[in-house]
Amino acid sequence: MTAHGAATPTTERPHGAQHTAERFAAVYGTAPQGIWAAPGRVNLIGEHTDYNDGFVMPLALPHTTLAAAAPRTDGVLRLHSGGADGGIVELRLDELRPAPGAGWAAYPAGIVWAMREAGLPVGGADLHYDSTVPTGAGLSSSAALEVATALALNDLYGLGLERQRLAQLAQRAENAFVGVPCGIMDQTAAACCTEGHALFLDTRDLTRRQVPFDLAAEGLRLLVVDTRVQHELGDGAYAERRAGCERGARALGVRALRDVAAPHLPEALAKLADRPAVQALVRHIVTENDRVEQVVACLDAGRPRAIGPLLTAGHASLRDDFKISCRELDLAVDTANAAGALGARMTGGGFGGSAIVLVEETAARTVGTAVTEAFAAAGHAAPRIFEAVPSAGAHRLD
Numbered sequence: 001m002t003a004h005g006a007a008t009p010t011t012e013r014p015h016g017a018q019h020t021a022e023r024f025a026a027v028y029g030t031a032p033q034g035i036w037a038a039p040g041r042v043n044l045i046g047e048h049t050d051y052n053d054g055f056v057m058p059l060a061l062p063h064t065t066l067a068a069a070a071p072r073t074d075g076v077l078r079l080h081s082g083g084a085d086g087g088i089v090e091l092r093l094d095e096l097r098p099a100p101g102a103g104w105a106a107y108p109a110g111i112v113w114a115m116r117e118a119g120l121p122v123g124g125a126d127l128h129y130d131s132t133v134p135t136g137a138g139l140s141s142s143a144a145l146e147v148a149t150a151l152a153l154n155d156l157y158g159l160g161l162e163r164q165r166l167a168q169l170a171q172r173a174e175n176a177f178v179g180v181p182c183g184i185m186d187q188t189a190a191a192c193c194t195e196g197h198a199l200f201l202d203t204r205d206l207t208r209r210q211v212p213f214d215l216a217a218e219g220l221r222l223l224v225v226d227t228r229v230q231h232e233l234g235d236g237a238y239a240e241r242r243a244g245c246e247r248g249a250r251a252l253g254v255r256a257l258r259d260v261a262a263p264h265l266p267e268a269l270a271k272l273a274d275r276p277a278v279q280a281l282v283r284h285i286v287t288e289n290d291r292v293e294q295v296v297a298c299l300d301a302g303r304p305r306a307i308g309p310l311l312t313a314g315h316a317s318l319r320d321d322f323k324i325s326c327r328e329l330d331l332a333v334d335t336a337n338a339a340g341a342l343g344a345r346m347t348g349g350g351f352g353g354s355a356i357v358l359v360e361e362t363a364a365r366t367v368g369t370a371v372t373e374a375f376a377a378a379g380h381a382a383p384r385i386f387e388a389v390p391s392a393g394a395h396r397l398d
Contacts, residue, residue, distance in 0.1 A: 010316065011369060012207065014031065014129060016177075017035040017397040018397040019163060020032075020035055020066045020067075020068045020082075020128065020129075020130045021035060021068055021398065022081055022163075023068070023128055023130065023191075024068035024070075024126070024128040027080045027088065027128050028078070028080075028126045028128070030070065031070075031341040032069055032070050032157060033069060033071065034068070034155060034156070034177075034396060034397075034398055035066055035067070035068050035396070035397040035398040036066070036067045036069070036148050036149035036151045036152040036394065036395070036396050036397065037064040037065065037066050037067075037148060037171045037394065037395055037396075037397050037398055038051065038061045038064060038065055038067075038143075038144045038145075038146075038147035038151065038190045038191070038393070038394035039060040039061050039062070039063060039065075039133070039144055039189075039190055039193065039391055039392070039393060040058060040060070040064070040065075040066045040133035040134070040139040040140050040141055040144050040190075040354055041058045041060050041061060041139065041143070041144075041162065041186060041189040041190060041393070042058065042059060042061060042139060042191065042222075042224055042347050042348075042354070042388050043056060043057065043058045043189075043312050043347045043348065044057045044058065044059060044213075044222075044226070044311075044347075044356070045057050045288070045291055045292050045295045045307070045310065045311065045314055046058075046185070046288060046289070046291075046292040046323075047288060047314065047318055047322075047346075047347070047348075047350075048241060048245075048284070048285065048287055048288070048318075048322060048349075048350075049183075049203070049288050049289055049292070050182075050183025050184055050185040050203040050318060051181070051182070051183035051203075051242050051245070052245050052249075052256050052257040052258055052285050052289075053203055053255070053256035053257075053259075054203060054204075054256075054257070054258045054285060054289045054292070055200070055201070055202060055203070055256035055258075055289050055292035055293060055294065056183075056185045056200075056201050056203060057198050057199065057200050057201070057292055057295060057296065058185055058189035058193065058194060058195075058197075058198065058199055058201070058209070058389065059189070059197070059198040059199065059213060059388065059390040059391075060190065060193035060195075060391045060392060060393050061133070061224075061388060061389070061391055062146065062389050062391045063131075063132045063133045063134070063135055063139070063144075063304065064131070064132060064133065064148075065129060065130070065131040065132075065141065065144040065145050065148045066127050066129065066130045066131065066148065066345075067108075067128070067148040067149055067151075067152045067158075067239075067395070068127065068128045069125050069126065069127045069128075069149075069152040069153070069156060070125065070126050070127075070156075071123060071124065071125050071156045071157065072123060072124030072125055072126060073123060074124060075093045075094060075123065075124050076090060076091070076092060076093070076124045077090070077091045077092075077093060077096075077108075077109060077112055077124050077125055077127075078090050078091075078125070078126045078127070079091070079105045079108055079109070079122075079127050079129075080127070080128045080129070081105075081128070081129045081130075081131075081243045082106060082128070082129065082130040082131075083130070083131055083135075084103075084104050084390075089105040089109075089323060091105075091109055092289045093112065093116065093123070093124055096109055096116070097113075098110075098113075098176055098177045098178075098179065099177065099178070099179075100178060100179025100357075101179065102178075104145070106177060106178045107142055107145045107146050107149070107173065107174070107178060108127060108129075108146070108149040108257040109146060109177070109243075110131070110146070110148045110173030110174065110176075110177030110178050111146055111150050111153065111169065111170060111173045112125075112149075113173065113177050113233065113351075114153065114169045114170075114172045114173040114176070114177065115150075115153060115159075115169055115255055117172075118169065120157075120159055121157060121159075122153055122157050122159070122393075125152075125153065125156060126129060127149065127152065127216075128183070128370075129145065129148070131144065131145070132197045134226055134233055134384065136352070136353070137226040137228075137229035137247060137348075137353050137354050137370075137384075138346075138347055138348020138349060138350070138352070138353020138354045139224070139225075139348065139353070139354060140186040140189065140190065140348070142174065142178075142180075142186070142357070143186035143187045143189070143190045144190050145253075145285070146170035146174060146187060146190070147166060147167065147170050147187055147190035147191050147394045148190075148394060150166040150169055150170050150191075151166060151191075151394045151395075151396070153308070154166060163191040163393070163394070164188065164191065164192060164206055164393075165388065166187075166191050167187035167188040167191040167192065168184065168187070168191070168203055170186045170187040170190075170191070170330055171183070171184050174187075179238075180238070181238065181239050181242050182349075183203060184201075184203050184206070184240075185201065185203065188201055188206070188208070188307065189393070190378050190393060190394055191393055192208060192393050192396050193210075193390070193391070193392065193393040194210050194392060194393060195212055195390060195391055195392045196212065196213065197212055197213050197386035197390055198210075198211050198213040198299070198390060199211070200292075200296050204256070204258060205390045211296060211299050211300070212299070213299065213390050214305075214390075215304060217359075217363070218305075218361060219273040219360060219362075220304060220305070220342075220358065220359065220361060221358075221359050221360075221364045221387055222304075222356055222357070222359075222387065222388040223336075223356065223357040223359060223364060223367070223385055223387060223388065224347075224354050224355075224356055224357075224363065224385065224386055224387070224388050225332045225336070225354060225355045225356070225357060225371055225383050225384075225385050225394070226353070226354045226383060226384040226385070226386075227326075227328035227329055227332060227352060227353065227354065227355070227380070227383055228262060228380075228381045228382075228383060228384060229326055229328050229329075229351075229352030229353065229374075230352055233332050237350075237351060238349055238350075239325070241281060241322060241324070243318075244277060244278050244281045245257055245281050245282070245285060246384070247253070247278050248272065248275075248278045248279075248281055248282040248285075251271065251272060251275070251278065252268055252271060252272070252282070257282060257285040257286060257289075258285075258289060260282065260285075260286045261286075262286055262287065262289070262290040264267075265282075265283065265286045265287070265345040268282060268286070269282065269283060278321075280321040280322070281322060283317070283321050284317045284318065284321040284322045287313075287317055288314060288317060291310045291313060291314050292339055292364065294310055295307045295310055296308075298310075304358075305342055305358075307342075307358065308341070308342030308343025308358045309342075309343055311343035311344055311345040311356065311358060312333070312337060312343045312345060314345045315333050315344065315345030315346055315355075318345070318346055318359065319352065322350070324349070324350025324351055325346050325350065326350075326351060326352055327378075328352070328383075329346040329352070329353070329355050330378070331371075331374055331375065331378060332341050332344070332355040332371050332374075332383065333355050333357075334356075335346060335370050335371050336355070336357040336359075336367050336370070336371055338370070339363070339366055339367045339370035339371070340359070340363045340366060340367060341357045341358060341363070341367050342358045342359060342360070343357075343358045344356065344357040344358065354389065357371075363365070364387075368385045371383060371385065372385070378397045
């Protein structure tokens with residue numbers, strides 16, 4: 001759903017199972033054995049905490065990546081995307097090697113590699129993908145691609161793996177094969193979210209709880225503002241933030257920044273007084289973990305409007321301490337709040353991508369229009385604005 005009159009881009013046109021099956025047949029000359037789907041996600045709160053053993057709270061979007069697949073017995077993996085230039089990418093399983101920067105096909109190839117590295121009996125496959133998850137928007141199109149592939153191979157080869165295990169294999173593929181040092185949040189969201197809920201995940205022990213998140217019943221909406229500023233997590237800035245957090249943990253003598261409780265933050269910051277850059281990273285992670293727990297408490301108490309200021313505080317922390325916002329994200333957040341939003345923040349890895357905005361249902365159109373007009377006045381490309389409806393995690397369609 002768009003929140004105002006902005007045109008819906010091509011990538012958001014729905015692809016059904018029948019369309020994807022037909023495209024598979026057109027590419028490979030035979031019918032697939034099934035169609036699998038995995039969603040993109042927005043993170044309600046808990047940014048960059050996942051690789052610090054912290055708390056996160058994503059929800060799945062209705063936008064999905066669909067994978068049509070059939071097994072092969074000749075040790076060959078063939079990949080084709082309806083949204084990528086070029087034809088079929090053909091790879092031999094015995095020649096799969098980590099390939100940082102190798103393009104979109106590295107993500108599904110990495111899944112096969114990670115499964116085989118784990119000793120799982122995975123053979124070749126033909127795969128065709130269609131997707132409505134916007135790429136480069138901070139909505140985790142990569143995890144949707146990975147998890148759709150993992151679920152398809154899990155079924156095709158009868159592996160019987162649990163959803164969290166599929167998420168862990170997808171994370172390993174992205175870390176070790178693609179070369180992006182991401183945490184476990186995105187893959188877990190794609191694999192494990194449920195409709196009508198946000199997922200409260202402890203990334204240390206992977207315990208998770210589905211927290212009811214029915215904003216419509218409360219007269220609220222959560223809007224996504226895709227700034228159309230492409231982000232790229234593999235460019236080094238993400239890795240620099242992660243390394244800085246790890247330096248902070250070592251300096252404080254803890255396993256991970258998760259182990260610094262909010263009441264002890266002043267003491268921790270004092271120990272890092274001679275390292276202001278690391279100090280700022282630590283301040284964000286500790287306060288962000290605290291914000292996640294506060295959001296969960298608000299939702300458990302039936303007070304969803306109370307999370308608005310926590311979202312805005314999270315944005316300020318990401319902007320000022322983690323320094324991963326950009327002009328367009330700041331403009332979206334500031335304009336939305338000035339136009340009557342209850343709260344707003346950037347979501348995702350940063351350096352572009354999307355913001356989320358919590359609004360009263362009656363104010364959604366006004367806020368969306370204000371953001372669109374502000375972007376036009378600043379000379380930016382028109383943002384893509386739509387509603388985040390908590391949706392189902394990965395599943396088989398056919």
